[in-house]
Amino acid sequence: MVVPNSKAPDAVVVNDLAKTFVVPRERSHTLKERALHPLGRRHADQLDALSGVSFNVAAGEFCGIVGRNGSGKSTLLKCLAGIYRADRGTIHVRGRMSAFIELGVGFNPDLAARDNIIANGILLGLTASQARQRVDAVIAFAELEEFADLKLKNYSSGMHVRLAFSVMIQVDADILLIDEVLAVGDASFQQKCFDVFNDLRDRGKTILLVTHDMGSVERFCHRAILLERGEVVAAGDPHEVATRYLDINFKRDEPTVAQPQERGGSGEARAEEIWVEDALGEHKTALQQGERCVARVRVKVTQAVEDPSFAIAFVNEQHQNHFVAATALEQERTGRFEAGEELIFSVEFDNRLGPGRYHLSFQMAQRGGGEDIIDRWERVTSVVVVSSRSAGGLVDLPCDMSIARVARGRSSVVETLS
Amino acid sequence: MSVVERVVPAQLPPAREVKGPTALAGSFSRFVHLTWTLAVQDFKLRFFGSILGYLWQLMRPLMLFGVLYVVFTQAIRIGAGIEYFAPTLLMNIVLYTFFGDATGGAVRSVVERENLVRKIHFPRLVVPGAVVLTAMFNLALNLFAVAIFVFASGVPVRLSWLMLPLLIMALVVFATGIAMLLSALYVRLRDVGPIWEVIMQVLFYGTPIIYVIELVHVEWLQQLMMMNPLGAILQQVRHTVIDPGAPSAAEAIGGAPYLLIPAGIVLGLFALGYWVFSREAPRIAEDL
Numbered sequence: 221m222v223v224p225n226s227k228a229p230d231a232v233v234v235n236d237l238a239k240t241f242v243v244p245r246e247r248s249h250t251l252k253e254r255a256l257h258p259l260g261r262r263h264a265d266q267l268d269a270l271s272g273v274s275f276n277v278a279a280g281e282f283c284g285i286v287g288r289n290g291s292g293k294s295t296l297l298k299c300l301a302g303i304y305r306a307d308r309g310t311i312h313v314r315g316r317m318s319a320f321i322e323l324g325v326g327f328n329p330d331l332a333a334r335d336n337i338i339a340n341g342i343l344l345g346l347t348a349s350q351a352r353q354r355v356d357a358v359i360a361f362a363e364l365e366e367f368a369d370l371k372l373k374n375y376s377s378g379m380h381v382r383l384a385f386s387v388m389i390q391v392d393a394d395i396l397l398i399d400e401v402l403a404v405g406d407a408s409f410q411q412k413c414f415d416v417f418n419d420l421r422d423r424g425k426t427i428l429l430v431t432h433d434m435g436s437v438e439r440f441c442h443r444a445i446l447l448e449r450g451e452v453v454a455a456g457d458p459h460e461v462a463t464r465y466l467d468i469n470f471k472r473d474e475p476t477v478a479q480p481q482e483r484g485g486s487g488e489a490r491a492e493e494i495w496v497e498d499a500l501g502e503h504k505t506a507l508q509q510g511e512r513c514v515a516r517v518r519v520k521v522t523q524a525v526e527d528p529s530f531a532i533a534f535v536n537e538q539h540q541n542h543f544v545a546a547t548a549l550e551q552e553r554t555g556r557f558e559a560g561e562e563l564i565f566s567v568e569f570d571n572r573l574g575p576g577r578y579h580l581s582f583q584m585a586q587r588g589g590g591e592d593i594i595d596r597w598e599r600v601t602s603v604v605v606v607s608s609r610s611a612g613g614l615v616d617l618p619c620d621m622s623i624a625r626v627a628r629g630r631s632s633v634v635e636t637l638s
Numbered sequence: 639m640s641v642v643e644r645v646v647p648a649q650l651p652p653a654r655e656v657k658g659p660t661a662l663a664g665s666f667s668r669f670v671h672l673t674w675t676l677a678v679q680d681f682k683l684r685f686f687g688s689i690l691g692y693l694w695q696l697m698r699p700l701m702l703f704g705v706l707y708v709v710f711t712q713a714i715r716i717g718a719g720i721e722y723f724a725p726t727l728l729m730n731i732v733l734y735t736f737f738g739d740a741t742g743g744a745v746r747s748v749v750e751r752e753n754l755v756r757k758i759h760f761p762r763l764v765v766p767g768a769v770v771l772t773a774m775f776n777l778a779l780n781l782f783a784v785a786i787f788v789f790a791s792g793v794p795v796r797l798s799w800l801m802l803p804l805l806i807m808a809l810v811v812f813a814t815g816i817a818m819l820l821s822a823l824y825v826r827l828r829d830v831g832p833i834w835e836v837i838m839q840v841l842f843y844g845t846p847i848i849y850v851i852e853l854v855h856v857e858w859l860q861q862l863m864m865m866n867p868l869g870a871i872l873q874q875v876r877h878t879v880i881d882p883g884a885p886s887a888a889e890a891i892g893g894a895p896y897l898l899i900p901a902g903i904v905l906g907l908f909a910l911g912y913w914v915f916s917r918e919a920p921r922i923a924e925d926l
Contacts, residue, residue: 229650241924279650298923302759305658305920312653321757330683342675343758345668394650 229314231279231395231426232300237309238450239270239295269295271450272309277443279314279394280424282417284437284458286465287447293430296447297321297399300428315394315426318344322399324384329373333364336372337387344391354390362386382409389416395426400433414439434462434608459608463508466606470506485593488523489557491582494532494600507571509607509616514568515545517582519595521561527554527587528594530565534578535599542578542614545569552587574614575607659923661763661916669761676764677771684772695776696783699731706731706848716849722881723850725788729880730847730872732780733806737813737868738838740773744817745824745831752926762919766821770814777806788880798878805875808904812867815908822911822918825925845869850876851890864891870900 243265269292277283287293298304300311301319326343327336337358341351359368362382372380417440420427431437437444437458444461446454446468454464498504499512507513515532531546545567547554557563565582579599586592610616662669685692707727710717717723744766748755751765824830845868846854854860863869864887874887888894918925 231650233653299658300656302656302658303756303923311656313656314650314653316651317656319759325757326754328679328683331679335679335682339675339679342671343754343760345760348671348675 228278228280230276231281231314232277232428233310233312234276234296234300235274235310235312237270237273237296237299237306237311238268239292239299239304239306241267241269243267268450270299270306273447273450273452274309275445275452275455277426277428279426280421281443282421282427282429282441284441284444284461285428285430285447286432286434286437286444286461288465288469291447292450293447294321294399295450297397297428297430301397313395316345316392317395317397318388318391318393319397320388320399321397323381323388327372327380327384330371332369332371333359333375333383334368337383340387341391344387345393346391358383358386358390361389378409385409385413389420393425395428396420397428397430399430434465437462438608462608466508466608467506470604470606483598484596485584488525488594489519489521489528489584491517491519491584491595491597491600493518494580494582494597496580496601496603504603506604506606507573509571509573509575509605509610511571512568513571514566515580516567517565519563519565519584521557521563522559524556524558525586525594526556527552528557529554529585529587531583531585532565532567533581533583534573535581536614537577541581543569543573548585570618571605572615572617573605574612574616575605575610577602577604658920659759659762661912661919662761665761669764669767672760672764673767673771676768677775680768680772681775692779696780699728699735699780700783703728703731710848716853720850720852721883722791722793725784725791725793725880726850726876726884727848728787729784729875732777732784733809733872733875734842734845734847734868735780736773736777737809737841739776740770740810740813741816741820742834742838743769743773745820745834747817748821748825748922749926756923756926762922763818763915766817766915767814769821770810770817773813774810793880796878796882798882801878802875805871805878808867809871811908812871812904815904815911818911818915819907822915822922825918825922841866841868846873851885857892860890861892861896865896865899865903867900867904870897 273292273296285293285296295304297319298321299306300313301317301321303319303321324340326340328339331339334355337355338348338351341354342348346354359365362379362385364379364383367375367379372383375383414436417427417429421440429436429441441458443456444454444458445452446461446465448468453468454461494515494517495503496505496507497514497516498507499514501514504513515534517530517532529546529548529552531544531548533541533545534543536542547565579602581598582595582600583593583597584595586594607616684695707717707724710727711723717727720726747765747769748762754760755762755765820830820834842848844863845866846863851860851863851869851873854863864873870887870891873885873890876884877886887900888897891897891899
């Protein structure tokens with residue numbers, strides 16, 4: 221958990237932070253209910269949102285906080301922001317801190333944008349004169365000059381969000397706490413937000429970003445922290461943390477047994493199990509794109525077979541064979557297997573599949589054209605391919621990209637830009 | 639891998655601890671700023687979209703005054719023999735309206751501002767504070783109307799009018815104490831709403847507002863009414879501003895030392911309100 225190259229002092233130090241919520245099963249809000257059920261308060265569940273979280277964020281660091289829903293990341297942010305009081309542990313910060321739990325909190329629909337900007341600025345910690353000075357900059361950033369005096373209730377939701385984001389970034393704090401506000405606005409405004417994040421980072425602001433989007437974690441963060449059930453389970457390199465997050469996120473995702481589960485073939489041998497492993501040999505239901513992995517089938521032979529062919533197919537959700545590995549084309553002589561033998565057929569490959577769910581099918585056939593099927597087991601199990609860097613293709617093949625300038629009037633490459 | 643260089647800021651202020659929300663959040667000036675901003679915003683919004691705007695705010699106490707005045711001078715005639723009954727009645731109604739606006743508005747204020755409380759770190763006391771301040775704005779404007787009535791009724795200008803701001807301050811302190819207490823309690827106990835409404839009704843009839851203290855011929859009851867801070871303040875306002883002939887609060891309660899009781903109640907409720915609010919403030923965001 222130690223920051224690499226941590227010459228910078230820590231801007232945020234969180235030590236052993238714990239927060240428990242008491243969630244009453246039946247909330248007694250009135251005197252009558254309390255009088256009738258004096259013991260009612262005992263029917264409460266304890267919810268440990270945070271149990272002993274410790275981490276440091278160095279000044280100038282862009283730190284991502286990731287975790288599944290209910291992992292405690294929002295509670296952590298609210299404790300950091302001073303909205304919740306922690307039950308145990310300490311938080312120390314150096315510098316002015318501003319928290320953005322939600323965009324546009326405290327906006328009043330009946331007031332004009334201008335008035336809202338001032339009110340919101342003061343709410344976020346500016347003085348009245350500072351807030352007034354910044355109004356024009358906020359409106360300019362939001363590109364809402366024509367609508368500055370329009371009441372907020374007449375704004376479109378996109379305009380609303382733009383205004384809120386602009387207010388947020390005009391509050392100059394040394395430490396910014398931001399809760400998933402990225403997924404807002406149209407594409408061009410989103411780009412603008414990204415530019416702002418880069419800019420804030422380059423200006424040496426310390427930023428804690430709570431998000432689900434592993435893409436932005438890898439894109440912006442120097443470091444990331446993964447929360448799971450109120451504890452820090454990983455901290456460090458954004459890519460590793462993102463990978464770990466995707467891992468955890470899909471772990472609970474039981475492989476769905478697809479139906480109809482067709483089983484066919486003459487039955488000299490039967491596949492008993494199909495699974496996928498990562499490079500370390502661990503069974504996986506989620507695969508990271510770009511990593512080496514192995515699909516394996518365990519087959520029990522009941523009658524001797526000679527040179528059977530094996531095939532494993534990854535079937536995508538459109539029921540297409542997305543990727544098929546078959547021995548028939550490569551290796552005709554697979555050997556003779558006696559009755560009672562058990563064998564394992566493995567397909568090792570670099571996972572270039574696009575993100576999504578894939579079902580695995582297995583087929584074993586007699587030597588020859590593959591018509592005499594011994595065992596066919598379709599859509600047995602499934603794996604999810606996760607990626608934080610896919611551009612959206614069905615496959616992500618490794619490739620080199622370059623741009624070359626072609627000199628006018630000629631067709632030969634004169635200069636390669638890299 | 640991230641390839642971006644980290645920019646290290648030149649200097650950092652010393653570390654401070656984040657302790658969670660409190661009533662004042664450490665900064666009194668921010669509390670004042672924010673209370674002022676919210677109160678002004680509320681005040682503006684109240685008249686938004688209405689043609690008569692502020693006049694409506696004035697209308698409420700004036701209408702009540704008009705009805706009561708007619709009833710008590712023509713029908714029941716309890717105000718008939720009393721000097722300056724009209725300005726006294728109006729003044730009482732305006733002050734009571736302020737008290738009701740400030741306390742009644744504060745009860746639900748924290749819950750109504752739930753969105754802010756749960757998402758922004760700011761001094762929690764701002765919320766009931768802004769309600770009281772908005773009520774003060776209204777009071778200031780309503781007092782103009784009272785002033786017109788006072789002059790029109792031929793009440794002479796006196797040096798003792800300088801006491802008025804002090805008495806109003808006492809009323810504000812009283813209202814603020816109750817506002818803090820109720821708004822904090824309401825978060826966990828929603829009964830506070832109706833309970834306070836009943837108490838306000840009791841106070842309206844149990845305080846010499848629509849009648850005068852001289853009409854209460856039972857001595858202990860008179861004293862009891864003056865022990866209620868609202869009663870003592872209204873009585874003193876009447877004595878110093880409108881009619882020096884009317885008994886002062888000290889006279890009505892049976893001696894100046896007894897005034898320590900309403901004064902003690904005001905200060906006690908303020909302290910209690912602040913204590914309860916401060917105690918609840920850290921957890922308000924969770925209990926909502």
